[in-house]
Amino acid sequence: MNLDQETLRKIVTTDLTETLIKVGLIAFLAYVCVRVFAPFSxxxxxxxxxxxxxxxxxxxxxxxxxxxxxxxxxxxxxxxxxxxxxxxxxxxxxxxxxxxxxxxxxxxxxxxxxxxxxxxxxxxxxxxxxxxxxxxxxxxxxxxxxxxxxxxxxxxxxxxxxxxxxxxxxxxxxxxxxxxxxxxxYAEAGSRTVERILIRLTSPTEGPSLLKLSVATVRSVATGVVGVAFIQALLLGMGFLLAGIPAAGVFAAITMLLGILQLPALIISLPAIGYLWWAEDGSSTGMKVVFTIYFLIAGMADNVLKPLLLGRGVDAPMLVILIGAIGGMVTGGILGLFVGAVLLAVAYKLFMEWVDSRSLDTVVPAAPAEPIDTDTAH
Known part of the structure; x- marks a missing residue:
C-alpha cells in the first residue's frame, strides 16, 4: 500500500508525540519516586x-x-x-x-x-x-x-x-x-526480585553472576575492612572511657579511620598507655596494668579479626576502598565513612566485570594457518 507524504508525515508526528508523552510521564514518575524515597535512602x-x-x-x-x-x-x-x-x-x-x-x-x-x-x-x-x-x-x-x-x-x-x-x-x-x-x-524473596531485575537489564547468564559479585563485594568490604575497624574502635573507645583518658570519643573515631586506612591501631593505643602511666589520677598500679594489657590486646585485635571476618579477601583495590571511605566521610559524615567504602568498591567491581566481559567479546580469534602445498613448494 502506497502512502502519500502528508499521510506519512502525520503518522510519524503522531508516533513521535506519543513517544515524547510516554517518556515525559516515565521521567516524571521516576522523579516523584526519587523525591519520595530520598529521605529514606x-x-x-x-x-x-x-x-x-x-x-x-x-x-x-x-x-x-x-x-x-x-x-x-x-x-x-x-x-x-x-x-x-x-x-x-x-x-x-x-x-x-x-x-x-x-x-x-x-x-x-x-x-x-x-x-x-x-x-x-x-x-x-x-x-x-x-x-x-x-x-x-x-x-x-x-x-x-x-x-x-x-x-x-x-x-x-x-x-x-x-x-x-x-x-x-x-x-x-x-x-x-x-x-x-x-x-x-524476606531475604530469599528480595534476592529473587533483584536477580530478575538484573536479568532483565543484562541477560539470564550475567544477571545471577552480577548479583553474586555484588553480594560478595559488599560482604568482604563491610566485614573485612570497615567492620574490623569499627569493632576495634569500639573496643579501644570503651577502654579509653573506662580508663579516664581524655577525648575518648575522638580517639575512637580516629582509630576507625586508621583501621580503614589499614594502619595499626597501636598508633593510638601505645600513646594511651603512656598517658595512663604518666597521669597522676590516683589509679592503682594494678588497674594500670590491667588497662595496659587491654589496650595492647585491643590494639592488635585486627590481626585476629581480619582473618576471621575477611574470608577469602577483598578483591577491590585498597585505594578504591580508601577513596570511598574518605569521600563518604566528607559528604556523609561518620555513616558515609562506612557506606562510601562499600558502594565505591561495589561500583568498581561491577565496572571491571563489564570491562572484562566486553573485552572478551571483542577478541578476534587468530586466523588458521593456510596449509602448505607441497607440490608447488617443490
Missing amino acids: NLVILGVILAISIYPLYQGLVRRMGGKRGLSATVLVLALLLLLGVPMVILGSSFASQISEVHQQFEKGSFTVPAPSPKVAEWPLVGERLHTAWSEAANNLPAYLEKNAEIIRGYTRKALAMAANAAGAVLMFLAAIVVAGILMV
Missing part, C-alpha cells in the same frame, strides 16, 4: 549493607532455632543493639560533647595546651624531644591561634557540625540494624 542503603554482611550469622541462628526466621531476626537485632548500640551511644555522646567543648573554648579565647610534666622528659627514646615540642606548643599556641583565628574558626565550625551530626548518625545506625533484621527475614 541512607537508612535503606545502610540496612541493606548490614543485612548482607550479617546474613551468614543469621542463617546459622535460624538453623539453631529450628527454622524460625522471625524469632531469629529479633534475637539477632536485640543482640546487636545491645553489643554495638550501647557503646555507640556512649562514644557518640562523648565525641559530640568533646568537640563542642573545644569549640566553645576557642570562641571564648580560653583554649590552651597544658604544659607537660617534667616526667615526660624521662621517657625513653622520645621523652626529651616530646617534652621540648610539647613545651613550645604550650608557650606559642596563644599567638598562633590569634594569628590564624579565622582559618581555625572555620575548621572548628566544621568539626562542630560533624559533632552535631554524630547523634543523628548513631540513631541512623541503630535504625539500620532494625531495617537489616526485617530485610533478612
Whole structure:
C-alpha cells in the first residue's frame, strides 16, 4: 500500500508525540519516586549493607532455632543493639560533647595546651624531644591561634557540625540494624526480585553472576575492612572511657579511620598507655596494668579479626576502598565513612566485570594457518 507524504508525515508526528508523552510521564514518575524515597535512602542503603554482611550469622541462628526466621531476626537485632548500640551511644555522646567543648573554648579565647610534666622528659627514646615540642606548643599556641583565628574558626565550625551530626548518625545506625533484621527475614524473596531485575537489564547468564559479585563485594568490604575497624574502635573507645583518658570519643573515631586506612591501631593505643602511666589520677598500679594489657590486646585485635571476618579477601583495590571511605566521610559524615567504602568498591567491581566481559567479546580469534602445498613448494 502506497502512502502519500502528508499521510506519512502525520503518522510519524503522531508516533513521535506519543513517544515524547510516554517518556515525559516515565521521567516524571521516576522523579516523584526519587523525591519520595530520598529521605529514606541512607537508612535503606545502610540496612541493606548490614543485612548482607550479617546474613551468614543469621542463617546459622535460624538453623539453631529450628527454622524460625522471625524469632531469629529479633534475637539477632536485640543482640546487636545491645553489643554495638550501647557503646555507640556512649562514644557518640562523648565525641559530640568533646568537640563542642573545644569549640566553645576557642570562641571564648580560653583554649590552651597544658604544659607537660617534667616526667615526660624521662621517657625513653622520645621523652626529651616530646617534652621540648610539647613545651613550645604550650608557650606559642596563644599567638598562633590569634594569628590564624579565622582559618581555625572555620575548621572548628566544621568539626562542630560533624559533632552535631554524630547523634543523628548513631540513631541512623541503630535504625539500620532494625531495617537489616526485617530485610533478612524476606531475604530469599528480595534476592529473587533483584536477580530478575538484573536479568532483565543484562541477560539470564550475567544477571545471577552480577548479583553474586555484588553480594560478595559488599560482604568482604563491610566485614573485612570497615567492620574490623569499627569493632576495634569500639573496643579501644570503651577502654579509653573506662580508663579516664581524655577525648575518648575522638580517639575512637580516629582509630576507625586508621583501621580503614589499614594502619595499626597501636598508633593510638601505645600513646594511651603512656598517658595512663604518666597521669597522676590516683589509679592503682594494678588497674594500670590491667588497662595496659587491654589496650595492647585491643590494639592488635585486627590481626585476629581480619582473618576471621575477611574470608577469602577483598578483591577491590585498597585505594578504591580508601577513596570511598574518605569521600563518604566528607559528604556523609561518620555513616558515609562506612557506606562510601562499600558502594565505591561495589561500583568498581561491577565496572571491571563489564570491562572484562566486553573485552572478551571483542577478541578476534587468530586466523588458521593456510596449509602448505607441497607440490608447488617443490
